[in-house]
Amino acid sequence: MSRKxxxxxxxxxxxxxxxxxxxxxxLTASLFLPKGVRAQDFPxxxxxxxxxxxxxxxxxxxxxxxxxxxxxxxxxxxxxxxxLAISQINEQGGVLGRQITxxxxxxxxxxxxxxxxxxxxxxxxxxxxxxxxxxxxxRKAVLPVFEQHNGMLYYPTFYEGLEQSPNVIYTxxxxxQQILAGLDWVTETKGAKSFYLLGSDYIWPxxxxxxxxxxxxxxxxxxxxxEYFPLGHTQFNSVINKIKLRKPDVIYAIVVGGSNVSFYKQxxxxxxxxxxxxxxxxxxxxxxxxxLGIGGESxxxxxxxxxxxxxxxxPNNMAFVEAFKxxxxxxxxxxxxxxxxxxxxxxxxxxxxxxxxxxxxRIREASPGIEMDTAPEGFVKVHDNHHLWSKTRVGRAxxxxxxxxxxxxxxxxxxxxxxxxxx
Amino acid sequence: MFADYSWxxxxxxFAMQGFAGLILFSVFVLMALGLAIIFGQMGVINxxxxxxxxxxxxxxxxxxxxxxxxxxxxxxxxxFVAMALAFVAAGALGMVVEWLLIxxxxxxxxxxxxxxxxxSLILQQLYRSIFGAREVGVSVPQWMMGSLPLTDMIxxxxxxxFVMVLTLVIAGGVYVMLYRSQWGLQVRxxxxxxxxxxxxxINTGWTDRLTFGIGCGVAGVAGAAxxxxxxxxxxxxxxxxxxxxxxxxxxxxxxxxxxIASAFAISQTQSFLEFFLSxxxxxxxxxLAVVGILMLRPQGxxxxxxRK
Numbered sequence: 168m169s170r171k172x173x174x175x176x177x178x179x180x181x182x183x184x185x186x187x188x189x190x191x192x193x194l195t196a197s198l199f200l201p202k203g204v205r206a207q208d209f210p211x212x213x214x215x216x217x218x219x220x221x222x223x224x225x226x227x228x229x230x231x232x233x234x235x236x237x238x239x240x241x242x243x244x245x246x247x248x249x250x251l252a253i254s255q256i257n258e259q260g261g262v263l264g265r266q267i268t269x270x271x272x273x274x275x276x277x278x279x280x281x282x283x284x285x286x287x288x289x290x291x292x293x294x295x296x297x298x299x300x301x302x303x304x305x306r307k308a309v310l311p312v313f314e315q316h317n318g319m320l321y322y323p324t325f326y327e328g329l330e331q332s333p334n335v336i337y338t339x340x341x342x343x344q345q346i347l348a349g350l351d352w353v354t355e356t357k358g359a360k361s362f363y364l365l366g367s368d369y370i371w372p373x374x375x376x377x378x379x380x381x382x383x384x385x386x387x388x389x390x391x392x393x394e395y396f397p398l399g400h401t402q403f404n405s406v407i408n409k410i411k412l413r414k415p416d417v418i419y420a421i422v423v424g425g426s427n428v429s430f431y432k433q434x435x436x437x438x439x440x441x442x443x444x445x446x447x448x449x450x451x452x453x454x455x456x457x458x459l460g461i462g463g464e465s466x467x468x469x470x471x472x473x474x475x476x477x478x479x480x481x482p483n484n485m486a487f488v489e490a491f492k493x494x495x496x497x498x499x500x501x502x503x504x505x506x507x508x509x510x511x512x513x514x515x516x517x518x519x520x521x522x523x524x525x526x527x528x529r530i531r532e533a534s535p536g537i538e539m540d541t542a543p544e545g546f547v548k549v550h551d552n553h554h555l556w557s558k559t560r561v562g563r564a565x566x567x568x569x570x571x572x573x574x575x576x577x578x579x580x581x582x583x584x585x586x587x588x589x590x
Numbered sequence: 591m592f593a594d595y596s597w598x599x600x601x602x603x604f605a606m607q608g609f610a611g612l613i614l615f616s617v618f619v620l621m622a623l624g625l626a627i628i629f630g631q632m633g634v635i636n637x638x639x640x641x642x643x644x645x646x647x648x649x650x651x652x653x654x655x656x657x658x659x660x661x662x663x664x665x666x667x668x669x670f671v672a673m674a675l676a677f678v679a680a681g682a683l684g685m686v687v688e689w690l691l692i693x694x695x696x697x698x699x700x701x702x703x704x705x706x707x708x709x710s711l712i713l714q715q716l717y718r719s720i721f722g723a724r725e726v727g728v729s730v731p732q733w734m735m736g737s738l739p740l741t742d743m744i745x746x747x748x749x750x751x752f753v754m755v756l757t758l759v760i761a762g763g764v765y766v767m768l769y770r771s772q773w774g775l776q777v778r779x780x781x782x783x784x785x786x787x788x789x790x791x792i793n794t795g796w797t798d799r800l801t802f803g804i805g806c807g808v809a810g811v812a813g814a815a816x817x818x819x820x821x822x823x824x825x826x827x828x829x830x831x832x833x834x835x836x837x838x839x840x841x842x843x844x845x846x847x848x849x850i851a852s853a854f855a856i857s858q859t860q861s862f863l864e865f866f867l868s869x870x871x872x873x874x875x876x877x878l879a880v881v882g883i884l885m886l887r888p889q890g891x892x893x894x895x896x897r898k
Contacts, residue, residue, distance in 0.1 A: 235715070237825045239723035368870045396869035399829040401820045402617070404610030404750070405864035405872075411606075411745075412599060425725060425821030425829065432730070432819055436747035438737040460725025460821050464735075568727075 204520075206264030214263060214524045217317075220293040221525050226265040228253070228512070229272065229288035231299030231309070236276025240424070242301045244456060244505035245323050246271070247495050249298045252512035255490065262516045263525070270294060278308035285309040289316040295525050296321065298511040301504070303327060303371055310335070317527050321511030324504050325451070325473065327374035328584040333531055336514060337554045337582075339507040340474050342375050343589065344580045345451050348559035349472025350382050352574050353417055353449055361389040363415035363446075365406055365422065368395035372421045375451065378589045379419060391415045396422065401429040407437045410446065421452040428457075431465045441564075442468030449561075454502025455568060463568040475506040475544045476562045476570040487543035500568065506543050513539060514549065546579070554582030603865060605744050611861030613750040616757035617816070618853035621830050622837040623764055624809035626849040629838055631768075631781050632801055634692055635703040638710035639834060640827025642806045645683060645713070646676030646813030647822040648721060651728045658729065666731050673756075673814045680810025685803035692802060693795065696784075710827070717824040725826075728817040749818045756815055760808060765846060767804070777801050781844075840880050842890030852891050856880065 211223050220227035230249055232242040253267045261267060270292050272284035281300065288294045289312065296319040300306045303326050313320050313334040320335045328341035353359045362383050366372025372395065380390050391413045394406055403426075410418060422430050434441070434448075441448050448469040455477050458466055477488060477500060487509065491501055514537060519525055522533035537549045548556040556579035562570025595603065621643070628636045653672035657665050687709060695702045734752060737745040768774040779787040780794045788794050813827075820826065841852030856876060863872035884890070 234723070235718070237828070239718065240725060240823055240825075243723045394868045397873055400869060401816075401829060402610075402614050402860075404613060404747075405607060405861055406869065408603070408606045408610060409865060412595075412603065425823055425826055428725060428821035429819055432749070433747065435735060436737060436749045436819075438739065438745045438747075456724060458727075460727055460823065462727040462729060464729070 204260060204264055209263045209523070215526065216524075217526050218293060219295045219525050219527075221265065221295060224265060225268050226262055226295050226525065227268050227270060227292065228515070229292065229294040229297035229299065230269050231272050231274055231281065231284055231288060231297050232301060233274045233276040233305075234271075235273055237424070238274075238276040238301055238305075241456065241504070244502060245298075245301060245508035247491070247499075248323075248501075248505045248509035249512060251491055251494050252509050254494070256512055256516055262519050263523075267512070274300070274305055278302075278304050281305040282308045282312055285312040285318070285320075286316070289313070289318040294318070295519075296515045296527075296530075298323070298508065298515075300324070306330075306335070319515070319527050319530055321515060323508035323511060325507070327371045328586070329374065331552050331554075331584050333553070334527075335553060336511070336534060336549065337584075338510040338514065339504060340557055340559070340580075341554055341582055341584045342378050343583045343586045344554075344557060344559055345473060346375060346379050347382055348576050348580060349449060349451065349470075349561055350379060350386075352472070352561050353447065353470070354386060354388065356574070357416075357444070357447060359388070359416040359447065361391050361415045362417045362419050363391050363410050363413065364393040364419045366395055366420065366452075367398050367400070367423045367426060369398065372423070372452075375421055376419075378586065381589050396426065398424065398426070400426050403430045403433045404437070407434055407439070411437065411439070415446050418446050418448045420448060420450045422450075423452050425460065427453055428460045428462075431461045431469075435465045440468070441466065444468065453564075454504065455500040455570065456502040456505070458564060458568045459500055463564070463566040466564045467566045469564045470561055470573070471564065471570060472559060472561050473503040474557045474559060475503045476560065476572055477501045478562070478569045478572060479544065479560075480572070481543075481545060483541055483545065484543040510539065510542055510547065510555075513541070548579065550582050552582060552584060554584060556581060602741070602744055607861050607865050608858070609744075609746060609750070611858040612754060613747070614857035614861055615854050616750075616754040617819070618833065618837050618857050619757050619761060619850055620753070620812035620815060621809075621834045622841075622849050622853060623761060623846075624805040624807070624812065625834050625838050626841070626843070626846060627764065627768070627808065628802060628805035629835075630844040630846070630849070631777055632696075632798065632805075633699050633781070634695075634802070635699060635706065636805075637703060637707040637831065638687075638713060638827075639806075639809055640829070640831040641710045641713035641717075642680045642684060642809035642827075643813030643816065643830060644717060644822065644824070644827040645680045646673075646810030647728070647817045647826070648717065648726075649676040649679050649810070650814040650817045651721075651726045651822055654729045665729075666733055669731055669734075669814075669818075673811050676810040676814035677807040678810075680813070681803040681807030684806025685799050687806075688799045688802040693798060696798070714824045714827070721824070723824060725821050725823040728822055730818055734818060753815055753819065756811075760811060761846075761850065764808065768846065773797075773800065836877075836880060840884065840890055842892040845890070845892040848890055848892030855891075 215221040232246050233239050257266050274281040298321045300322050301324050322335050323338050325339040364376045450471050453471055517537045518530040518534045522529040534549050535551045540546045559576045559580050560572055561574040562572050625639050628634050650672040653668050657668035734749050737747045739745045776792050776797050780797050837853045841848030860872050860876045863875055
């Protein structure tokens with residue numbers, strides 16, 4: 168089958184974009200979409216030669232996240248975002264004329280369970296792709312399964328890099344994209360000279376801090392301390408005392424999960440007022456989700472460096488936030504990972520349409536170079552290494568729990584999962 | 591490791607770390623008191639202790655929202671109302687649990703471990719269904735934020751001082767109840783010899799229920815206090831359970847004084863090691879020390895004198 172895709176995805180038409188923005192996608196999209204995208208024009212036998220769960224009217228994908236256990240806190244937003252994207256795609260007419268249905272499995276915050284459920288989705292359910300995982304541990308657990316059974320995983324979390332798989336599309340940022348621009352920003356615009364690094368004790372904070380330390384030292388600046396705490400640690404008085412004693416310009420904190428609540432509350436109680444910026448606090452692990460637990464008044468003034476904030480001021484994002492609230496309630500907050508999870512189904516749809524096929528091998532070939540100008544974060548592009556080009560932004564936490572964007576890179580930052588000289 | 595600091599700085603370090611250790615000590619005592627009553631006096635291994643704490647935390651969260659919406663003028667004191675309600679709620683749940691589950695297991699202490707472990711999973715899921723999987727934010731009243739500066743280097747966090755005072759009050763209350771009241775006498779009698787106590791006319795069933803309820807209630811108050819310094823989420827209780835058992839077992843299960851002494855020893859060790867080593871390393875060394883001492887003294891630091 169050599170049929171060209173009905174339209175080049177990059178030009179994914181102001182028409183469908185406008186439809187997306189209008190929020191009443193179903194009606195308008197069907198008017199604007201090229202006539203070609205009807206299921207009967209893509210006979211199942213030709214677009215699905217590998218026996219995936221694709222019928223003449225439907226295509227099934229998998230959603231694999233923890234909805235129970237300790238990670239449920241973080242992964243809930245990802246599940247919500249993926250379901251929103253799927254329902255919007257369906258309103259616009261689905262993928263190659265087929266409506267998306269999904270099978271959701273619970274990884275239960277347990278890595279062997281993730282692997283088992285991934286196998287179930289790929290082998291028993293024959294899903295056409297999987298959106299899922301959050302922690303690096305869960306991704307590492309499912310990776311061999313996806314490679315063995317040739318599945319495609321859309322992985323939404325910012326992570327430490329040092330990985331690239333033909334069977335994964337990484338929709339979050341890898342470590343260099345997130346860290347370097349943020350450090351450059353504090354040194355250049357805030358004149359920071361000395362840093363205190365701290366984080367939770369596992370691979371992501373340690374790798375991220377290694378890259379940060381390297382970058383700081385290459386600039387001829389100083390790291391005054393580096394420290395790690397067990398996951399779930401709730402007492403930070405000692406390290407806060409050290410910080411007060413050594414007086415760094417920047418506290419670079421990548422504590423994760425519930426520990427954040429303790430850390431910021433104790434920082435405030437110890438008399439460190441982040442709005443004074445002396446010391447200034449820069450984090451890559453606190454999204455709007457975490458602020459919900461910390462309380463805006465306790466973290467006001469801190470800076471976070473990531474690619475997306477709910478407050479981003481562009482039409483894509485406004486429509487996204489509105490649609491998200493309409494589906495999941497007004498008091499919801501949307502963090503960086505949630506937005507990255509939202510990209511998964513859209514990038515998959517774009518790849519399928521570009522390939523004109525649901526086959527994993529053809530999607531893989533079609534994926535690099537896919538551009539998406541309807542992303543809430545703005546514009547993204549899939550790199551040959553399966554990561555996304557994206558902008559890096561710095562936001563300042565406000566008392567109401569949102570970030571005010573104070574900086575963004577002029578250009579998209581190239582993903583570099585195996586950074587030379589940073590390992 | 592001392593060479594990096596001047597004498598003046600070292601003085602401040604010891605003062606600040608000592609105080610940080612005292613806060614940690616108060617936290618440990620608050621966590622462990624309820625468990626010391628339940629595990630120490632009744633022999634029930636309550637794995638759901640953390641979930642009773644989180645119940646107190648959620649009650650505080652609800653009160654914080656309620657006062658903000660309806661009684662903003664009284665927000666400064668909402669916390670005391672929340673603590674009282676946390677005690678009542680966790681205590682009531684504790685009594686229900688004792689009646690439904692625990693009282694059938696007094697002769698099989700190991701099975702209480704399994705049963706309460708299951709209970710903790712059920713409670714976690716219940717919280718998740720009611721409050722959502724994400725952390726909830728509990729607002730801190732204005733007067734509890736900030737710190738008291740003593741010198742340039744030394745500042746005492748107000749919420750830390752608050753937790754310390756609260757610990758004193760509650761530990762005192764528990765002491766009076768257990769060792770200076772009629773009820774305490776009954777509790778100790780039932781634990782020493784159940785059938786004999788029964789024969790002297792003590793209502794052992796009711797004593798058990800009340801003891802369990804009060805233990806859980808104290809956990810609820812601890813949970814309420816921890817919203818000022820820690821996170822409130824369905825699984826946050828899990829963060830405390832290991833430390834709590836460590837403190838109680840190290841102190842000698844049945845001894846209130848032992849619990850306090852062990853909390854003090856562990857917290858100060860942890861606090862000083864944290865300053866000169868790293869957070870993870872401090873934890874490892876503290877655990878090693880505890881294990882070492884328990885090998886030499888399996889009954890814990892303090893144990894009641896019993897004729898064998």
